[in-house]
Amino acid sequence: MSETFTKGMARNIYFGGSVFFILIFLALAYHTEQTLPKRTNEAAMSESVVRGKLVWEQNNCIGCHTLLGEGAYFAPELGNVYERRGGEQSFKPFLHAWMKAQPTGAAGRRQMPQFNLTEQEVDDMAEFLKWTSKIDNFNWPPNKEG
Amino acid sequence: MSVTNPHLKFASQAVAKPYFVFALMLFVGQILFGLIMGLQYVVGDFLFPLIPFNVARMVHTNLLIVWILFGFMGAAYYLIPEEADRELHSPKLAMILFWVFAAAGVLTILGYLFVPYAGLAKMTGNELLPTMGREFLEQPTITKMGIVVVALGFLYNIGMTMLKGRKTTISLVMMTGLIGLAVMFLFSFVNPANLARDKFYWWWVVHLWVEGVWELIMGSMLAFVLIKITGVDREVIEKWLYVIIAMALITGILGTGHHYFWIGAPGVWLWLGSVFSAMEPLPFFAMVLFAFNMVNRRRRQHPNRAAATWALGTTVTAFLGAGVWGFLHTLAPVNYYTHGTQLTAAHGHLAFYGAYAMIVMTLISYAMPRLRGIGEAADERAQTVEIWGFWLMTISMLLITLLLTAAGVVQVWLQRLPADGAAMSFMNTMNQLAVFFWLRLVAGVFFAIGLCCYLSSFRQRGRVAVSEAATA
Numbered sequence: 001m002s003e004t005f006t007k008g009m010a011r012n013i014y015f016g017g018s019v020f021f022i023l024i025f026l027a028l029a030y031h032t033e034q035t036l037p038k039r040t041n042e043a044a045m046s047e048s049v050v051r052g053k054l055v056w057e058q059n060n061c062i063g064c065h066t067l068l069g070e071g072a073y074f075a076p077e078l079g080n081v082y083e084r085r086g087g088e089q090s091f092k093p094f095l096h097a098w099m100k101a102q103p104t105g106a107a108g109r110r111q112m113p114q115f116n117l118t119e120q121e122v123d124d125m126a127e128f129l130k131w132t133s134k135i136d137n138f139n140w141p142p143n144k145e146g
Numbered sequence: 147m148s149v150t151n152p153h154l155k156f157a158s159q160a161v162a163k164p165y166f167v168f169a170l171m172l173f174v175g176q177i178l179f180g181l182i183m184g185l186q187y188v189v190g191d192f193l194f195p196l197i198p199f200n201v202a203r204m205v206h207t208n209l210l211i212v213w214i215l216f217g218f219m220g221a222a223y224y225l226i227p228e229e230a231d232r233e234l235h236s237p238k239l240a241m242i243l244f245w246v247f248a249a250a251g252v253l254t255i256l257g258y259l260f261v262p263y264a265g266l267a268k269m270t271g272n273e274l275l276p277t278m279g280r281e282f283l284e285q286p287t288i289t290k291m292g293i294v295v296v297a298l299g300f301l302y303n304i305g306m307t308m309l310k311g312r313k314t315t316i317s318l319v320m321m322t323g324l325i326g327l328a329v330m331f332l333f334s335f336v337n338p339a340n341l342a343r344d345k346f347y348w349w350w351v352v353h354l355w356v357e358g359v360w361e362l363i364m365g366s367m368l369a370f371v372l373i374k375i376t377g378v379d380r381e382v383i384e385k386w387l388y389v390i391i392a393m394a395l396i397t398g399i400l401g402t403g404h405h406y407f408w409i410g411a412p413g414v415w416l417w418l419g420s421v422f423s424a425m426e427p428l429p430f431f432a433m434v435l436f437a438f439n440m441v442n443r444r445r446r447q448h449p450n451r452a453a454a455t456w457a458l459g460t461t462v463t464a465f466l467g468a469g470v471w472g473f474l475h476t477l478a479p480v481n482y483y484t485h486g487t488q489l490t491a492a493h494g495h496l497a498f499y500g501a502y503a504m505i506v507m508t509l510i511s512y513a514m515p516r517l518r519g520i521g522e523a524a525d526e527r528a529q530t531v532e533i534w535g536f537w538l539m540t541i542s543m544l545l546i547t548l549l550l551t552a553a554g555v556v557q558v559w560l561q562r563l564p565a566d567g568a569a570m571s572f573m574n575t576m577n578q579l580a581v582f583f584w585l586r587l588v589a590g591v592f593f594a595i596g597l598c599c600y601l602s603s604f605r606q607r608g609r610v611a612v613s614e615a616a617t618a
Contacts, residue, residue, distance in 0.1 A: 007315075007381055010388035017396040025399050028414065032346060035412040040342045050339045057279025058267040063200025068409050069486030070345065071281055074187070074199050076572040077486060103195065110190030110573075113198050115264065132341055138416070140408035142483060142562050145569040 039136045052128025055121045064112070066146075068137060074110065077146030082126075082133035084144045092126045153516040156227045158234035163517040164244055165220030166510045170601065172213035172251070173503070177594050179206040184587040188580055197259070204258050204284045210498065211282060212251050217506030218327075218363055219247075219300055222320060224513045225370045226304045230311025235303050243299045250292045254285055276337055280348055283334045290334055297328040315384035316366045316373075319391060323362030330354045342410030349405045356502070357401060357468075361394035361429060364464075364505045368433065371457050371512045376444035386436045393429035401426045404476050408485055416478045423476040427469030430501075433461040450523035452532040452603075453512040459540060460504035467496025471547065483562045488579070489554030496547040504540075507600075514604070528603045535600025542593035546586050553582035 036042070061067075064075040085094045099122050103111040117125070150157055183202045185192045193202075227234045234240060257266050263279070270286035272278045277287045285293070301324060308317055333350040369387045373380055403419025437458050448454065471493040475484040484490070511532065515524050523529065556579060560570040570578070 005385075007385040007388065010385050010392065011315075014388045014392035014395070017392050018399070021396055021399040025402070028400075028403075028418070029346075031414065032406070032411050033343075036340065036342055036346075036410065039412065040340055040410045042340060045340060053339060053341060053344075054273070054276055057276060058264050058272060060200050060204065060263040060279050060284060062279065062281045063203050063263075063284075064198075066486040067341070068345065070405075070409075071486070072200070072203050073486065073488060073491055074183075074203070106191075108189055108191060110186070110199070110576075111194040113195055113200075128341075135342055135410040137408045137410050138413070138482075140482060140485065143564065143566045143569045145561050145566075145571050 041131070041134055041136075044134070045131060046127060048124045048127040049131045050128075051121075052124035052126070052131075055117065055125050056128060059115050059117075067132065068135070069140065075112070077141060078129060078132075079135075079137075080133050080141055080144060080146050082130045084146065091130065092123065095126045095129075096122050151516075151519045153519055153521055156233045158237040158240075159224050159227050159513075160517060161234065161237050161240040161244070162220040162224035162513060164241075165216050165223060166514060166517070168244070168248055169213040169216035169220060169506060170510070172209045172216065174597065174601070175255075176206055176209035176213065177590075177597055179203075179209065181587070181590050181594060184583070184590045187576075187583040188587065201258055201263070204263075205255055207282055208255065208258070208284065210503075214502045214506060216247070217502075217509070218324070221363075221367050221506065221509045221513075222300070222304050222324060224509070224517075225367070226307050226317055226320070227311075229314045229317040229370070230307050232307065232311040235306035235310070239299055239303050243296050243303075246292070247296045250289055250296075254289045257286065258284070275335065277335055280337070280344070282352060283348070287335075290331075293331065294328070297331065301325060301328060314380075315387060316369050319362050319369075319387060320366035323359045323366065326359030326362065327355060330359060345409045346406065346411060349402055353402045353405055354399070356497070357398045357426060358395065360502065361398065362391050364460075364501055365390045365394070365429075365433070367505050367509050368437065368457060368460070371453060371508055372437065372440045374512060375448040375450060375454050375457065376440045377446040377448075378440045378443055383440065386432070386440075390429050390432045390436065393425075393432055397422050397425040397428060404478075404481065407478050407481055420476065420478045424473060426476070427465065427473055430461070430465040430469040434465050437461040448522070450512060450515065450529070452524070452529040452536070453508060455533050455536055456504060456508035456511045459536060460500060460508050463496065463500030463504055463540060463543075465500070466544075467493065467498070467500035467547065471496055471551075474551075483558050484554065487554045487557045487562070488550045488582075489558070492547045492550035492554055495550065496543060499539075499543045507536075524603065532600060532603035535596050535598075535603060538596025538599055539593055540596075542589045542596055545589035546593070549582050549586040549589060553579045553586075556582070 061078070062071040064072050066073065066077045066079070068079040069077065082091050085091050096119070099115065099117055102114050105111070151160060154160060179202045182193060182197060183199060183206060186199050186202065223234060223240055261269065266286060267273075267278050270288050272287055275287050277290055278284055283290070304324070305321065308321060330351050333347050336347045338344050338347070365387050369383050372378065373383050400418055401423035403415040404423035406415035406419055441454060441458060475481050475489050475493065515521055524532070557575050560578060561572060561575040562569070564570070
C-alpha cells in the first residue's frame with residue numbers, strides 16, 4: 001500500500017462502510033419482517049404448530065437432522081418430510097408409528113433414541129412439520145429426498 | 147503470582163494463563179467427541195444409547211465455541227494491558243469470572259451428557275423463556291444468562307483498562323469486536339414462534355459472529371502478534387488492520403443473506419446474499435498478504451519461530467476454509483443443490499480451525515512462553531515439537547475437509563441432482579459415502595496425534611523453565 005493511502009483513509013472506509021451497510025441491513029430486515037407472514041402462511045400457524053416447535057427444540061432434533069437445510073447432517077432433512085412420508089392422508093399416522101418404533105436396534109445402523117413423547121406431542125410435532133413444509137422457500141429442497 | 151515475572155510487561159497479564167490452559171483442555175474434549183462422532187458416522191450404533199449422536203455433536207460444537215471464547219478472553223487480558231500501557235483494571239474480577247465461566251461451562255456439558263435433553267429443558271425452566279434446542283445455542287437459558295453476566299464483567303474490566311490507558315487502533319478494534327460479540331449474543335434470547343423468523347434472527351448470532359465481529363477480534367490479535375514478532379512500524383500494521391476489517395464488515399453484513407436463501411425469507415436475499423458473500427474471501431485474502439508482507443519486512447528475527455508459523459498458517463488456512471470453501475457453495479444457484487450437505491460440514495471444519503482455533507493458538511504460542519516465565523520463546527526443541535503439532539493438525543484438517551468435500555459432491559450427485567423417483571434417499575446415500583467417512587476418521591485420528599504433539603511441546607518448555615529457575 002502506497003503512502004498516499006493513509007491510516008486515516010482506511011479508518012474512514014471502515015467506519016463509513018460499516019455504518020452504511022448496517023443501515024441497509026436493517027432496512028432489509030424490516031422488508032423481511034413485512035413479507036414473512038405471507039411467505040410462511042402465518043395465519044395457519046396454529047397453537048399446535050407452536051407447541052410442536054417447542055417439542056422439536058426440547059428434544060434437540062436439530063442435533064441429528066436438518067430443518068430447511070440447517071442442523072446436523074447425520075439424519076434426513078425434515079423440512080419436507082411431510083411430503084416425503086404421506087402428506088395429508090398418512091403423515092400423522094406415519095409419524096406416530098415411527099416415533100414408537102425407535103430405536104430399531106439394527107446392528108451397526110444409525111439409531112434414533114426413544115423420546116417417549118405423548119400422543120399430543122407427536123400430533124403437535126406433525127402439525128409443526130406440516131406447516132414448515134408449506135413455507136414458500138423457492139422450492140428447496142430440489143426433490144423429495146431432501 | 148507473588149513473584150514478579152520479568153517476561154511480562156504488566157504483572158496482571160498473568161490472568162491470561164488460566165484462560166489459555168482451560169481453553170486447551172476444552173479443545174482436547176472437543177476433539178475426543180469429534181472422534182466419537184466420526185466413528186458414529188460409519189458404525190451408527192457406537193455408544194448408543196449412552197452417548198447418542200445429537201449429544202456428542204452438541205458437546206463437540208459447544209466445547210469449540212466455549213474454548214474459542216476462553217481463548218479470546220485470555221487474548222484480551224494479555225494484549226489490552228500491553229496496548230493500554232497499564233495494569234488490568236481488576237485482575238481479581240478476571241479470576242472470579244474465570245471460575246464462574248469455567249464452572250458454568252463444565253456444568254452445562256455434564257448436563258448434556260448425563261441428563262436427557264428434554265429433562266435438562268424441564269429442570270432449567272426452558273418453557274418460561276424458550277431458547278434451547280437451536281443449533282449451537284443449545285445451552286439452557288440460565289447458562290445463556292450466565293454468559294451475558296460474564297461478558298458484561300469482562301467488558302467492564304478491559305473497557306476500564308482501555309479508558310484509563312493508551313488507546314491504540316488494535317485495542318479499539320478488539321474492543322469493538324468483543325462488544326459486538328456480546329451484543330449479537332443477546333439475539334440468542336430471541337426465539338419467535340415462527341420458524342422462519344427464528345432462523346432469521348438466529349443467524350444474527352451465528353453469522354454476525356463468525357463472519358462479522360469475530361473477524362475484528364481475529365484481525366486485532368493477528369496485528370498484535372505481527373507487531374511483536376516483526377517489529378514493523380505500528381502505523382503500517384494498523385492501516386492494514388483497518389483495511390481488513392473494513393472489507394470484513396462491508397462484505398460480511400449483507401453476506402448474511404447467503405443464509406436466507408431457503409428459509410422463507412424474500413427473494414432480494416438471493417442475489418444480495420450471493421453477491422456480497424462472494425466477496426467475503428477478500429478480507430481473508432488481505433490477511434494472507436498482510437501476514438506475509440509483514441514477516442518479509444521484519445526488522446528483527448524473533449526467536450519464537452513457532453508463533454510466526456501459526457501467524458502465517460492461520461491466515462492461509464482461514465483463507466482456504468472460510469474464503470475458498472465458503473465461496474464454493476455460496477452462490478444461490480449452487481447452494482440450491484449443496485445446502486445442508488457434507489460440503490457444508492467441510493467448509494465449517496476448515497473455516498473454524500483456520501480462522502479461530504489457529505488464531506487463538508497463534509496468540510498462545512506467542513504469549514505462553516512469557517506467561518510461563520520462560521522468556522521470549524521456548525527452547526528450539528520445544529518449538530520444533532510445537533511446529534510438528536502445527537503441521538500434523540493443519541494437514542489432517544485439510545484432509546478432513548477434502549474428504550468431506552468429496553463426500554458432499556457424491557451426495558449432491560446421488561441425492562440432490564436427480565429428479566423425484568430417481569434420487570437416492572438420504573440414508574442410502576450415507577451408505578454410499580462410507581469409504582469417505584472411514585478415511586475422514588483416520589484423518590481425525592492424525593489430528594488427535596497432532597494435538598498430543600502440540601500439547602507435549604508445553605511439557606518440554608516446562609522442563610527448560612525448571613532448569614533456568616534452578617540456575618537463577
